[in-house]
Amino acid sequence: MNSTFFFEKGVVMKKQFDERNLTMVMDFYELTMANGYFKDEDKERKVAFDVFYRKNPDNAGYAIFAGLEQIIEYIENLHFDEDDIEYLRGQGLFGEEFLAYLADFKFRGDIYSFPEGTIMYPNEPVITVVAPLLDAQLVETAILLQVNHQSLIATKTRRIVRSAKGRAVSDFGARRAHNMDAAVYGARAAYIGGAVGTATVLAGQMFNIPISGTMAHSWVMFYRDEFEAFKHYAENYPDATVLLVDTYDVVKSGIPNAIRCAKEVLEPMGKRLKGIRLDSGDLAYLSKKVRKMLDDAGLTDCKIVVSNSLDEWTIMSILEQGGCIDSFGVGERLITAKSDPVFGAVYKIAAVEENGVFQPRIKISENVEKITNPGLKKVYRIYDENKKAIADLIAGADEVVDLSKPYRYVDPVKPWKNRYFENCTAVELQQLVVKNGKRVMDRVSIDEIKKYVQDQLTDNIWEEEQRFENPHNHYLDMSPAYYDMKMSLLHKLTD
Amino acid sequence: MNSTFFFEKGVVMKKQFDERNLTMVMDFYELTMANGYFKDEDKERKVAFDVFYRKNPDNAGYAIFAGLEQIIEYIENLHFDEDDIEYLRGQGLFGEEFLAYLADFKFRGDIYSFPEGTIMYPNEPVITVVAPLLDAQLVETAILLQVNHQSLIATKTRRIVRSAKGRAVSDFGARRAHNMDAAVYGARAAYIGGAVGTATVLAGQMFNIPISGTMAHSWVMFYRDEFEAFKHYAENYPDATVLLVDTYDVVKSGIPNAIRCAKEVLEPMGKRLKGIRLDSGDLAYLSKKVRKMLDDAGLTDCKIVVSNSLDEWTIMSILEQGGCIDSFGVGERLITAKSDPVFGAVYKIAAVEENGVFQPRIKISENVEKITNPGLKKVYRIYDENKKAIADLIAGADEVVDLSKPYRYVDPVKPWKNRYFENCTAVELQQLVVKNGKRVMDRVSIDEIKKYVQDQLTDNIWEEEQRFENPHNHYLDMSPAYYDMKMSLLHKLTD
Numbered sequence: 001m002n003s004t005f006f007f008e009k010g011v012v013m014k015k016q017f018d019e020r021n022l023t024m025v026m027d028f029y030e031l032t033m034a035n036g037y038f039k040d041e042d043k044e045r046k047v048a049f050d051v052f053y054r055k056n057p058d059n060a061g062y063a064i065f066a067g068l069e070q071i072i073e074y075i076e077n078l079h080f081d082e083d084d085i086e087y088l089r090g091q092g093l094f095g096e097e098f099l100a101y102l103a104d105f106k107f108r109g110d111i112y113s114f115p116e117g118t119i120m121y122p123n124e125p126v127i128t129v130v131a132p133l134l135d136a137q138l139v140e141t142a143i144l145l146q147v148n149h150q151s152l153i154a155t156k157t158r159r160i161v162r163s164a165k166g167r168a169v170s171d172f173g174a175r176r177a178h179n180m181d182a183a184v185y186g187a188r189a190a191y192i193g194g195a196v197g198t199a200t201v202l203a204g205q206m207f208n209i210p211i212s213g214t215m216a217h218s219w220v221m222f223y224r225d226e227f228e229a230f231k232h233y234a235e236n237y238p239d240a241t242v243l244l245v246d247t248y249d250v251v252k253s254g255i256p257n258a259i260r261c262a263k264e265v266l267e268p269m270g271k272r273l274k275g276i277r278l279d280s281g282d283l284a285y286l287s288k289k290v291r292k293m294l295d296d297a298g299l300t301d302c303k304i305v306v307s308n309s310l311d312e313w314t315i316m317s318i319l320e321q322g323g324c325i326d327s328f329g330v331g332e333r334l335i336t337a338k339s340d341p342v343f344g345a346v347y348k349i350a351a352v353e354e355n356g357v358f359q360p361r362i363k364i365s366e367n368v369e370k371i372t373n374p375g376l377k378k379v380y381r382i383y384d385e386n387k388k389a390i391a392d393l394i395a396g397a398d399e400v401v402d403l404s405k406p407y408r409y410v411d412p413v414k415p416w417k418n419r420y421f422e423n424c425t426a427v428e429l430q431q432l433v434v435k436n437g438k439r440v441m442d443r444v445s446i447d448e449i450k451k452y453v454q455d456q457l458t459d460n461i462w463e464e465e466q467r468f469e470n471p472h473n474h475y476l477d478m479s480p481a482y483y484d485m486k487m488s489l490l491h492k493l494t495d
Numbered sequence: 496m497n498s499t500f501f502f503e504k505g506v507v508m509k510k511q512f513d514e515r516n517l518t519m520v521m522d523f524y525e526l527t528m529a530n531g532y533f534k535d536e537d538k539e540r541k542v543a544f545d546v547f548y549r550k551n552p553d554n555a556g557y558a559i560f561a562g563l564e565q566i567i568e569y570i571e572n573l574h575f576d577e578d579d580i581e582y583l584r585g586q587g588l589f590g591e592e593f594l595a596y597l598a599d600f601k602f603r604g605d606i607y608s609f610p611e612g613t614i615m616y617p618n619e620p621v622i623t624v625v626a627p628l629l630d631a632q633l634v635e636t637a638i639l640l641q642v643n644h645q646s647l648i649a650t651k652t653r654r655i656v657r658s659a660k661g662r663a664v665s666d667f668g669a670r671r672a673h674n675m676d677a678a679v680y681g682a683r684a685a686y687i688g689g690a691v692g693t694a695t696v697l698a699g700q701m702f703n704i705p706i707s708g709t710m711a712h713s714w715v716m717f718y719r720d721e722f723e724a725f726k727h728y729a730e731n732y733p734d735a736t737v738l739l740v741d742t743y744d745v746v747k748s749g750i751p752n753a754i755r756c757a758k759e760v761l762e763p764m765g766k767r768l769k770g771i772r773l774d775s776g777d778l779a780y781l782s783k784k785v786r787k788m789l790d791d792a793g794l795t796d797c798k799i800v801v802s803n804s805l806d807e808w809t810i811m812s813i814l815e816q817g818g819c820i821d822s823f824g825v826g827e828r829l830i831t832a833k834s835d836p837v838f839g840a841v842y843k844i845a846a847v848e849e850n851g852v853f854q855p856r857i858k859i860s861e862n863v864e865k866i867t868n869p870g871l872k873k874v875y876r877i878y879d880e881n882k883k884a885i886a887d888l889i890a891g892a893d894e895v896v897d898l899s900k901p902y903r904y905v906d907p908v909k910p911w912k913n914r915y916f917e918n919c920t921a922v923e924l925q926q927l928v929v930k931n932g933k934r935v936m937d938r939v940s941i942d943e944i945k946k947y948v949q950d951q952l953t954d955n956i957w958e959e960e961q962r963f964e965n966p967h968n969h970y971l972d973m974s975p976a977y978y979d980m981k982m983s984l985l986h987k988l989t990d
Contacts, residue, residue, distance in 0.1 A: 087699075
């Protein structure tokens with residue numbers, strides 16, 4: 001992490017933003033269905049719902065799973081307040097018995113999930129909710145919304161971080177975020193995805209993320225001239241002076257005034273100019289020109305920060321042109337994931353309890369890729385001898401997957417081939433995180449999640465899956481027994 | 496409004512979601528600047544900041560201004576809690592005097608704004624904040640975030656509503672929204688933009704928006720067969736039965752089962768099947784086929800609702816192909832404004848008080864379109880005799896704009912031309928909404944805002960500005976005195 005532009009943090013007080021009751025953030029059909037289930041006493045039958053997605057954003061080779069911590073907080077806090085019940089009563093659709101049931105409602109299910117920060121791929125169950133039908137139905141919208149948003153931003157941020165080739169990337173996006181939560185949870189997801197920090201104060205306060213910030217154009221415009229503005233800032237923050245140099249004219253005015261400020265204001269105090277920021281114009285051209293002007297003035301240690309509608313493509317282009325940049329402030333295109341702003345995780349029923357046994361359910365579709373993976377199952381990540389993740393594997397929940405000897409699997413795209421994992425290890429990806437509605441997973445710090453992302457991408461994930469152009473598609477294989485079960489269900493339904 | 500799919504609402508309890516303290520949702524530089532201003536006693540000097548944007552999303556001819564109500568709530572509730580101060584102290588940058596000042600901080604300024612729902616155009620000041628420098632600086636991020644998000648979604652929704660040519664459009668987007676607020680405030684903005692309602696329960700509860708919802712695929716998959724699922728739903732909601740018919744096979748299974756449900760379950764109760772919903776496949780083709788099947792069965796009053804990654808372009812295409820559709824449920828592409836998810840309103844200093852007089856400030860840029868409009872000013876909408884808005888006009892705050900006789904104005908794109916408004920009327924667009932930090936504008940109901948949008952587009956805004964392809968660019972003219980002032984400032988700064 002390039003900490004140059006971040007201030008040291010002292011005591012941090014966690015702000016419990018998440019104590020909001022978010023129960024009513026749900027699609028109304030969750031309630032019309034719940035009421036229907038309730039009337040038939042179907043509500044107590046257990047079901048399993050899988051959360052999965054079908055396509056990586058930006059046609060990438062993978063995505064980053066984020067948002068789990070907020071899902072657990074939501075689940076634990078789930079309850080209908082008196083005014084919620086009153087509002088629902090006013091809809092004129094629900095009986096008093098159902099409303100009384102909701103008033104006492106607590107989520108009673110179990111939730112299995114990938115650890116937050118896991119590299120994930122299409123069509124595998126990232127989260128599985130096993131709960132009485134009514135409970136499982138009610139949490140659909142909020143779980144999807146949280147996974148979709150945070151995974152989207154973490155994944156997009158990782159692309160930008162990759163393009164910066166080791167230079168710092170910070171989130172500057174709050175003002176273009178899709179409202180308050182998008183700024184705050186977006187900053188969290190960006191940090192998980194590899195940003196070194198954020199400009200959004202509340203995100204720093206809630207999640208212990210480094211915050212940064214210096215000046216806007218308004219600072220420079222408020223004072224009668226640019227040098228006076230710079231001088232005033234340097235006197236206030238002699239240890240952290242980063243000057244915005246593009247309010248009038250970078251080359252003729254901004255940089256000469258910044259150099260003068262370094263010489264006349266900071267150096268007499270024994271201080272150095274920490275950095276300058278460019279927020280407009282041709283950043284490749286200007287950064288090279290500015291670097292030379294600073295170096296010629298002896299300010300070789302002065303960093304160059306740039307911002308202004310950046311994303312992975314503009315950053316790659318600037319660096320290919322030899323842009324002299326130490327740090328990128330990335331705003332609107334990160335915080336909205338502009339190039340592909342929809343993350344499409346879905347919540348599909350996979351199994352229904354009948355007389356104490358879970359029976360698989362499958363959703364057929366005209367589009368083959370929309371057919372779901374039925375039943376209770378486990379997902380394994382398969383590693384080769386070099387710890388590279390060569391595939392993920394779906395098997396039935398009760399199957400034993402023993403990789404101590406060659407293990408035959410089915411590639412569902414080419415099921416006729418006989419294939420084996422040899423000299424591999426398997427790690428089960430889902431863990432029990434909520435049991436009977438209560439958190440059983442320890443809280444994981446955001447820095448651990450961030451490190452987990454970084455470690456996987458460094459140690460386990462093929463470079464071929466990480467490149468932007470035509471990335472390798474990770475294999476999602478099946479155990480022979482699981483594949484046969486799915487095929488027989490399909491035959492039964494379509495015969 | 497097509498109310499077929501909306502349930503009647505009774506008592507509505509407003510949920511005060513906005514009682515959250517959102518003060519810390521700001522970029523950190525607002526605080527580093529505020530601290531700098533504070534130390535020099537500059538904090539009491541008044542300034543004027545303008546909120547404006549430079550480009551309509553989707554290269555459209557206009558945008559819809561939304562989010563004002565939330566801005567006023569934010570301003571009135573602005574305060575730093577004890578743990579906020581503690582967090583800021585921990586940053587190690589701020590003195591105790593400044594922190595004590597923040598602990599007692601209340602916003603002391605005035606805010607002028609277009610009425611919410613006003614059709615707006617690039618480069619005109621939609622909101623102007625006139626306040627002591629420190630106060631004006633601190634509210635930048637939250638104001639921009641709110642305007643940007645809600646205006647984005649209202650504007651995008653209007654495009655979708657336009658494409659539907661009078662058919663109902665509902666917001667189904669919560670699960671793909673950029674977190675909780677994006678779902679809730681997005682639903683509000685969508686309603687303002689012309690959606691007939693939302694599926695998001697909390698948005699209905701908070702803003703008195705009609706909510707709708709029927710069933711997901713999980714309902715159909717839970718039961719042993721599709722007819723049993725339909726029957727169960729119809730028995731629960733005989734007056735509001737809308738059946739999702741694409742879980743297995745629309746033509747072979749879904750519609751036959753829906754018709755059977757209408758005949759065997761609903762008709763014996765004296766009820767009619769309200770509608771069916773298609774959520775996948777070729778919606779143009781299927782809707783025509785389904786319409787015929789329903790009509791042949793005597794269900795001519797059964798409505799067809801469609802959803803599945805819709806936007807203005809897919810809807811236009813479906814309707815051009817003769818799709819038989821009564822109502823559109825629009826999700827991810829509405830709630831994320833997928834085609835152009837960044838609304839770029841900015842907050843620029845326009846004037847600074849010096850010895851009791853506001854002196855104009857201008858921001859120069861290499862890009863001519865990025866040069867700001869300086870000074871305290873008024874914005875007028877100019878209407879011709881037919882009440883069509885032919886231009887907007889910027890004049891100095893102290894100027895008298897008298898249109899009772901021909902009025903000479905300057906088109907800044909062609910300033911050499913002598914042009915006059917004749918037989919026109921002018922309406923000032925900004926109104927005082929906050930005075931000394933307190934709301935002075937009456938609350939406006941969301942239905943009034945929605946109607947105001949609709950009325951402007953019907954009565955005042957040229958069709959040529961509303962079309963999608965190459966819309967007419969609304970003129971933003973200037974009074975001669977204002978134009979001269981701007982030019983002389985530019986000369987002074989660039990000579």
